[in-house]
Amino acid sequence: MKRPAVFVDRDGTINEQMGYINHVSRFTFLPGTAEAIKLLNIHRFLVIVISNQSGVARGYFPIELVNEVHSRMKTMLEKEGAWVDAVYFCPHHPSGNVAEYRKACDCRKPATGMVRKAIDRFDIDLKSSYVIGDRLSDIEMAERLDLKGILVRTGYGRGEIEYLLPGSTLRPVYIADDLLEAVKWIIKRQGGKS
Numbered sequence: 001m002k003r004p005a006v007f008v009d010r011d012g013t014i015n016e017q018m019g020y021i022n023h024v025s026r027f028t029f030l031p032g033t034a035e036a037i038k039l040l041n042i043h044r045f046l047v048i049v050i051s052n053q054s055g056v057a058r059g060y061f062p063i064e065l066v067n068e069v070h071s072r073m074k075t076m077l078e079k080e081g082a083w084v085d086a087v088y089f090c091p092h093h094p095s096g097n098v099a100e101y102r103k104a105c106d107c108r109k110p111a112t113g114m115v116r117k118a119i120d121r122f123d124i125d126l127k128s129s130y131v132i133g134d135r136l137s138d139i140e141m142a143e144r145l146d147l148k149g150i151l152v153r154t155g156y157g158r159g160e161i162e163y164l165l166p167g168s169t170l171r172p173v174y175i176a177d178d179l180l181e182a183v184k185w186i187i188k189r190q191g192g193k194s
Contacts, residue, residue: 002125003046006186007115007147008037009133010051010089012155013179014073017134020055027069030154032180034080039183041082043190046122049073049087050114052137057096066091086121088114110140115147128190130173132182136160139170148173150182 011017016028040047049070056063070087077083090109096102107113115131118124131142134155142149151157151165151172161175176182 002123003044004125004128005046005048006040007048007050007131009138010049012134013132013152017155020060021069022061024068024072027072029076030178032178034077034082036180036183037077038080038082039187043187047084048118049084051089052109053089053091054093056091057093057098057101059097063091086118088117090114110137110144112141112144115145130186132179136164136168136170139172143170150174150176152176152178152182154178
């Protein structure tokens with residue numbers, strides 16, 4: 001049976017945006033994150049994290065650190081009775097310093113490769129699915145896939161909304177203060193159930 005998914009950006013949406021998370025100790029949830037993800041779990045949405053992590057390609061930290069951060073994120077959520085169904089990240093950048101990850105790829109947002117991997121793995125009801133993020137690249141990726149994109153004011157969101165959105169053709173379906181407000185809006189829009 002198909003289930004709707006919410007594709008959630010990581011840095012600036014789930015956790016505090018502090019540049020590159022180059023040590024696991026720098027990973028800190030934004031307020032309301034665990035509650036938001038738990039609400040999605042309760043309402044039977046697949047919760048899929050999608051994140052550009054070009055710090056790997058740039059040589060700022062090894063790919064193992066990204067996996068360690070995601071392990072910490074999952075443990076922190078589990079302590080709050082919440083979970084994510086999958087995590088996908090893009091370690092690439094076309095001008096990276098690490099040859100193995102220096103490339104133009106189909107996974108770096110706004111490209112759609114990470115979501116396509118999730119579509120291959122899960123039976124997703126795309127018409128009822130959403131993308132939540134703090135960058136216009138999240139909204140562009142959503143539009144490329146005909147998904148509904150929500151922009152949050154956390155992370156880079158406020159600047160993107162004030163300075164970039166007015167001159168852009170991209171249009172989020174909703175602008176929320178944070179992940180929790182975005183999730184509550186989705187659940188209300190879906191009639192409280194999925």
